[in-house]
Amino acid sequence: MNAPLRLRPTRRSSILVATLALMWAVSANYGNNLGFLLTYLLAGVAMMAVYHSRRQLCDLSCRLLPPEPVFAGERARLPLVVENTGDSPKWGLAVAIGDGEPVRFSLAPGESRRIDLPWPAPERGVHRIGAPRLWTLFPSGWFRAERAFEGAWTLWVYPAPADGPPLPPGTTAADDGEREFDGFRTYRPGDAPRQIHWKGLAKGQGLLTKTFAPAAEAEGVIFDWRRLPPAPVERRLGWLCRWLLAAERAGRHYGLRLPTEVVAPGSGPAHLHACLRALARMPGERP
Amino acid sequence: MIEPACLRFLLVALLLVVWPHLFHLHWSHVALFLGFWAWRWLGIARPRLLPRGPWLPLLTLAAAVVVIVSRRGAIDLATSTGLFVAGLGLKLMELKRDRDVHIVVLLGWFVALTQFLYDQSLPMTLYAFAAAALLTAAAVRFEAAVALGWRPLARTVAGLMAPALPLAVLLFLFFPRPQSGFVRLPFDAVARTGLADVMEPGAVARLATSSELAFRVDFEDEPPPPAQRYWRAQVFWRFDGRRWLRHPAMEQPRPRPFPGQGRRYRYWVTVEPHHRRWLFSLGVPATVPAPARLTRDGVLRARAPVDERLRYEVVSRDSYRFPALTPLARNLALQLPGRPSPEVVTLLAELRRGADGPEALAVAVLSWFREQKFRYTLHPGTLGPRPIDEFLFRRRAGFCEHYASAFVYLMRAAGVPARVVAGYLGGFLNPRGRFLEVYQANAHAWAEIWVEGKGWVRVDPTRAVAPAYVEQVQDLPDPVSVAMPSPQQVLEGREAPASTPVRRSLRSLAIFWGDLEHRWHRWVLGYDRSVQARLFAWLGKRWPAVAFGLAAVLALVAFRRQTGGRRDPLQAAYEAFLRRMRRDGLVKAPHETPLAFARRAAARRPQQAAGIRAVTEAFLEAHYGRGDRRRAARRIRATLRRW
Incomplete structure (x- = not known):
């Protein structure tokens, strides 16, 4: 179900690269060892940020729930459940369909959360909407780990x-x-009490519902x-x-x-x- | 829109990053930053206060003008750092989007780096790294999308920075280093404590209460006896009646060092940056280190101002064979600002009686000082238009430069070539590291006289006047005392405060700290291209061993990850229970099931039966049933705690 994880630097990481270059140049220029150390520390933090970004999207499972139908022109809500199966919290997650408005959330260890993604439905019909992308910029904002889940929603737009x-x-x-009386079937929640075959219940036949021909x-x-x-x-x-x-x-x-x-x-x-x-x-x- | 709590956190982190610059930069630059900072802080609650539209470029222009004018247009390090700090403040004004936050955080890292250009001490390093961690925390908090509590925030930042540190150290050791600087902006001539260019009354006395470090010395063997720890730095030839000046002809480089004889001292001097060219040597140096040249009057001069901590190796000898005095040198060494007064002439005539030769005359002058009850004081008061006469015949109180000056004057008036030498005397021998710490308070001035057949001979007139003080200064300052005791205190015997436990532990702490700092300077700050080349060479020779060690470490890590890396918490808790039982003398046999063991144990230890049953049930339920393993483990551990 889980698609492979994609990791790529964000546009902001160009500022990181520029800063690292500047810091290195100043340290080299003045032969400043502590400057070198601080520069390399920032580089080390960036490397660790890659690792942590990846880890943010591990141990996550995503389940798509059937959405409620809507009328054309309304905003549909596409529900999904994201579960954190790992034992570390996941911060700064974002989920969105295509380029749509993302929903941001975090998950404690073991927590699962239902998210309703808004989706504008301008046209009637049966829509198949591919599973959303889940991504995070946490912890540094320099790298974006992204994962697209498989499956799709079937949305009825009336x-x-x-x-x-x-x-x-x-x-x-x-x-x-x-x-006209038609026969019996087993009781389903929601059947009117009038239709219940009370005599049968008294005879120990269980709950039956009387059905009538249309x-x-x-x-x-x-x-x-x-x-x-x-x-x-x-x-x-x-x-x-x-x-x-x-x-x-x-x-x-x-x-x-x-x-x-x-x-x-x-x-x-x-x-x-x-x-x-x-x-x-x-x-x-x-x- | 940035969440206010995140913004406040970021602002506090930035304030802490910029704070140390208060000690290095012009106050107006830091004031600019603080002004923008405060403006932004108020703007969190009242966004209407923040500048908009055309105000931003106007503010930028105004800030740049303030920085450049306050530095009088100097293009140097302080100006460019000031521009950066003020620019960081300005950037706070337009902190709107995610991108701005990132720019500000990374600018903060850069500003944290610039402070190392001014101060590389160990505490400042720790401070800067802590500030960088705080900046990281601000960025992490910003990315978390929810208000992150302190504990998860700290854990995330630790997860980022703790493994980054060894990575940084590896990069530091192995990343290639460039040959040298590309563009060096000059350091501004900040008023630093240290030796001055000219010697006038009060110049050395001003340093006498400074506890700032001047330099440290590591000796190859035993250091010389305290009485010989005279660190030469400056030689003064010309006297204008009040001030002593150096002479350009005597500053000319001397191609070869003076031939020396007697005992040999090899040592390494680590000079604190003082932005001048003085370098220090024990007496006259017998070798000339690479970053220096030797002057004709026998002191070391750095080839460039000492803007960074500098370490050099020197050899000094006991005595030297000096070449004969050139006519110029003799003239300079006999120069007087005018005719000596009749009082001086009478005095010299008296002293010369019975004194045969320059050395005997020197001894006579020194004993005259002693007999006439000359006093040694830091605060002799200002001297009038004829300072020498006033000092010799009326005030009779002064600091080492007064004595050196008066002594050289008298010798010259008597026809003996003489010169004033300034530098440092003594130093504190750190008992942990066996190195000498020389402080500004050790600054001293003395004299050298020319003796035919012997050359330049050192005479310290202060030693004649205040022997107790000189003895004291040879092992001073005590690193605990913030300031040196005044000469009065020393002479009255008040110099040794009662040795209390607090004082003793403070003292050993100071000694420990001095040692640590020196190692820091030697090993961390002293790491450069040549040391790196040596490291590569060392590794190159031992590469099979290094490769094997590396492989072993990697294998160990992989093995741990496979087996013990993530232990089952439930199993671990149950094993803790078994260990507890073993201590009570009950050992679970390998074939025994947990239930059978519990039954046996409960029978043997009836008072613990409830606990044993509870642990076993929790274990079995979670292990074989549907219970939550983690929760069961917690329950077992809680039961064990209540045992």
Whole structure:
């Protein structure tokens, strides 16, 4: 997982070289032994700084966490966890994506820290973002030790909601009470207590959840791409996005029909995200 | 934006770096720096106070003008150092970005170096290295991104500097050195204590209370007896009634040293920089060291001003065969500023009665001094228009230069060629290093008279007046006394303060320090191209042994890293427990499991059973289970402490 470490002098180290040269020249000029000693001490500190810069990036592991999806134009947060597996503290670490704004932090021995890297997401779609670079200038500022980690984030950027035609009314409102019993499945956290099969629990069958067949398609509203007023693709996707959010907020049953795919009606966060993902991966307008 | 705490740390470090320059530079240069420094310090809390825009170039110009005008336009070391120090202060005004911090830190290193051009003493060296460490700490703190506590900061700086020091020493020993200087800015003529160019009343007395070191001498064999430790540096010929001056004709170089005879002393003199050309030799030198030439009046002169500590080898003999006096030298040695007064003429007529030859006359003059109760004092008061007469017949109190001057005057008035010699008398024999330390307080003036058939003969009139003082000065100053005791104190027998334990330990400390400092000068400051060449030659001859030793050290380091380098803390803690049990007479057999051993031990030592169980459980849990090894080790050690 860990890529090799790269070490290179920073631009500031040219000041170091100039200072060393000046100090050496003055010492040599006056035959000053203590001047030589101080010059070589500075050179020795620089050499040790190389070693310490390298060591700063050893014993570090980096794990990328799945990021939360965002709407286009928002700033995404790309989470990662950096862990110091060594037994010495790591100071002055910086992590950034590409040339983006770095996040600076330090790690105590054994400490692990979650870092959310900001990433501007201007365009909808599925983005694969390569792992960030981790670097440090510590302890001297003359050398930069850098390591690029492997792996990548997959970030969903949904189209931004856009103002437009009002939400089309559904044919009928979904009614939970009249849905048809479908079967049992094991309980998952978040299932409504009403759906739990209490009798089965009393019989010792464990926690089961009653599931119901989705209501007939006619009962939900289908947002159909073809029925939208003519407009650019991105604009139309923005309307759909707004409708989906509004329908979910209203607790309605909704589905989606796009030229590329169809999402059967449903509701709940997972369904909403499924619809939004469909919008995100919809191909753009062909030029 | 730089964090205020980091900035304050950096400012303090810089202040400590610049501080010693207060003793070397013109006060206005350091004042400039301090002004900028204080301005910057106030600017941390109130950034609006800091200069902006066109002010910076104006300030730069003003600072440069102050430095150059205060040095009266002299292009020398003090001016350029002053410009650097003031420039460092100016740079503080625009301390905004990371880059500026780096520039300032590295400038700080350079300023720390410039102070070695003025002072290379051991304490100053330690101070400068500490200041450099502090600068490093400031840079490290700045790079840490979080407020670094003192302990991790100290550990990081130690991790940088401790291994850097041996690296620096290796580079120091083996890095090639250039032949000599390229451009040497002259040292400014700082007023330093030391011998003056002319000798006037009070010139030597001024030095008599200075505890500053003048030079040190290592002898090949035993040093000469104290009564012979006269260090010649200057010969004065012309007398204008008040001051004694040297004569250019007598300063001409003499191609060959005087042929000497008698006992031979070989010694090495390490002169403290005094920015003049005086060099010192025991009496007249029999050899001429490379950095010097010999004058016709038999003193050594350095080829260039002694701006750095200088070490040279000389041989002196007991006595010399001097060539006959040239007419010029005889004229000069008999020169008088005017006709002697009738009083002097009468006195000389009286003294000459019964005295046969110049030496007898000298003895007569000295006994006259003694009989007439001449006093020896540091503060004889100022003498009027005819200093010699006033001194001889009215004041009758003075310091060594008064006596030397009056004595030579009388001898010349009596027709005996004579001259005044100045230099140092005595010195403190450091019992640890067996070398002589000669201080400014040892400054002395005496006379030499020309005796046909013998040449120049040394006469010390002060010895006749204050023998106790001369005896004392031969082994003075005691390194503990900051100033020499005054002659009055010496004559009244107050010179020897009661020997208290504090005084004794101070004295041995001072002796130890003097020895250490001398070694420092010899081995560290004296390391140069020729010594380096000798080192290379030495290594070249023994390269198989050196290579083998190096390989052995490397192998040892590698081996330690492989095995014992990082010991398991848990194992170590458990072994500490086993050692404790062994001391109690319980040894764990190799085949015994920890649990079995614990059971056996607990049965034998019921009062320790709880501890034994606790240690064993902690060990087993961490070793075979999921416990944290480090924490378990800490717990075991805590239990052992409470045993």
